[in-house]
Amino acid sequence: MQSADIVSVKELDLNGKKVFIRCDFNVPQDEFLNITDDRRIRSAIPTIRYCLDNGCSVILASHLGRPKELSQKYSLEPIAKRLARLLNKEVVMAKDVIGKDAKTKAANLKPTEILMLENLRFEKGETKNDEELAKELASMADVYVNDAFGVCHRVHASVEAITKFFDNNHKGAGFLLLREISFANNLLKHPARPFVAVVGGSKVSGKLQALRNLINKVDKLIIGGGMAFTFLKALEFDIGDSLLEEELIDEAKAILARGKELGVKVYLPVDVAVARTCSSDALMSYVPTQEIPNGFMGLDIGPATGKLFREALSDAQTIWWNGPMGVFEIEKFSKGSMKMSHFIGDSHATTIIGGGDTADVVARSGEADEMTFISTGGGASLELIEGKELPGVKPLRVKEGEL
Structure with missing residues (x-):
């Protein structure tokens, strides 16, 4: 392409x-x-x-x-x-x-x-x-x-x-438009390695195809945000009232198995910020992912996870990030996303930020100028990573000898 x-x-x-x-x-x-x-x-x-x-x-x-x-x-x-x-x-x-x-x-x-x-x-x-x-x-x-x-x-x-x-x-x-497409193409075809994908956001369903495509191309995959709980559940952790897409547990298992088969290191949160409700006045505490109490939900990654993810990013030469690490719109659950933005901004890697919420996090953290490329489109950027032909781009292509 x-x-x-x-x-x-x-x-x-x-x-x-x-x-x-x-x-x-x-x-x-x-x-x-x-x-x-x-x-x-x-x-x-x-x-x-x-x-x-x-x-x-x-x-x-x-x-x-x-x-x-x-x-x-x-x-x-x-x-x-x-x-x-x-x-x-x-x-x-x-x-x-x-x-x-x-x-x-x-x-x-x-x-x-x-x-x-x-x-x-x-x-x-x-x-x-x-x-x-x-x-x-x-x-x-x-x-x-x-x-x-x-x-x-x-x-x-x-x-x-x-x-x-x-x-x-x-x-x-x-x-x-040309710049966006050339960045996505080069990222998938010729990434400088180690190539690390950081994927977050609330749902696995919206990023499933991208994860399937990425697991074959990356050296490490970091998973945070609400979608991490479906993966933790796939590993038979108790996740309390955290966000879960039950019907995708098998898909999560398949992605983890594929990673193992290819030698791709998959990183999941080891501790999380939990609360009974997703609100700014909720009482929050940090617990290991093995100890999420019943009636509580995970709403951000914890400090130990932040350190683990920073370590995983330390030798990266290419980083692609799409999706926040928690409910960043609420300040007390935004620390994980902000830290991730600082880690990626400080790295010497080529850094590509998928648009939408991730671009918003980067802007809020003041790291926008440190990133190599910030996409202006969340959904479109994701579909390119999935390997899809975009309907708005297809009619602008010419076959040989046409122009």
Whole structure:
């Protein structure tokens, strides 16, 4: 799976064209709609600047959240303002997605001007991969560029269906998308060894295929977070009221057995932070994993586990991390995730962070600048590691002799 056969924005004739760029501006906001982390907006700037430098007029499209109805809360207006400040350039805001306002503003857009469409998910057809919506979006521009890695695993109108309305000379991938794919490919094909995968988060089910794929490629596998309890249960530990996916115990056993067969060292927590409830006012204590009391649940890794995991990472040359070590949103259960972030940030390895919650942990711990690469997409990054072809990327590939 080479990124070489994906058409890059650099290979397209952009001169003076109208370019539709699908971005991923799904950024976190506080209760006052202030953007709390603009990394995804900043990540799109190289592609936007490249198009502007080629005399293009640029139409930007993104979703934000999961709106059930048209609401100011989900408007892309704050994103347009932040982008205008980062680019030091006006960003015209459309009042709708494919309505009269958007169409008129798109038609009147002059070279080097930028238009931001309203939240794509205000249109019901976006998540249904509706071809009519895709056709309307495509009609506004001459060229389509996908730079929204975070949604490339979704079969949505602005990601997949829209590509049917542009030929190979008029559609391609932006710089962020190409970078994400090349990092994932190189990670799996040519990692510097020892290669250590750190996998956390609440559920095994969401990461099962990635674990199956990784166990054949890594030298060590560190498992934390809620998913660790299904593995501990597979080893016949009593886990109290901790999170358990009973139906996946056999899968967990199979992954542990495969690790043993291949000589891959699998590390599980040796102590955990437990409490009766998952809340900030719950009384917390640390216990060995063999001694989780009935009625208590494990909500973070303990200090001994932190030391064990740090030791396991000490000789790593490549580290891939996806998923927190505990319920990091609650401060008293965030220590394990923060420590893991510091250990990985301090290491001399090539460090690749799967997006989503893991990127959030890294930002909170202040280690973002220490990481080699932080993916902008949690689900998409995971599917690449699983070895899947992303539906948003597939239409941007060309067969030999086509372009």
